[in-house]
Amino acid sequence: MNEVEIYYIDTSALLPYYREEAMSRPIQDLLISLDPPILISDLTKIEFVSAIARWIRTGEFNEVQAVLVENTFNKDVNSGLFETRRVMPECFRQAEKWLSARKTALRTLDALHIACSWGYNAKLITCDAIMHRSANRLGIDNIFFRVEED
Secondary structure, eight states: OOOOOOEEEOHHHHHHHHSOOTTHHHHHHHHHHSOSOEEEEHHHHHHHHHHHHHHHHTTSSOHHHHHHHHHHHHHHHHHTSEEEEOOOHHHHHHHHHHHHHTOSOOOHHHHHHHHHHHHTTOEEEEOOHHHHHHHHHHTOOEEEOOOOOO
């Protein structure tokens, strides 16, 4: 019996799926190739709407664009492309353990994303180099999309 691989996408990899960035095409290609659902957490949803609010403040998006992106994301969640999971108490404990060990350059929310991936037994998808290196160091299977510098 083949075991189905489960994936968890962090916010750094989710955002390029919804707006044109350097990693948009590779992320889109990967998500199309995977069997849904792709896991996200409550943390991912909060960071997603925070990014949209930041894009409005910085003038990268207007209100119409923001509503369109947010509605598209919600439709993708409701259609089953993404499945939202709660951040479990053991994820907080694991993130704290990793941060207390001081063996990575992880910050709080990134440690929580990696702990979610760990807690859900899912392969992490990220565009964040520090998260990628830290996940490798912690033994968390991951897919890393590197942003190429011009």
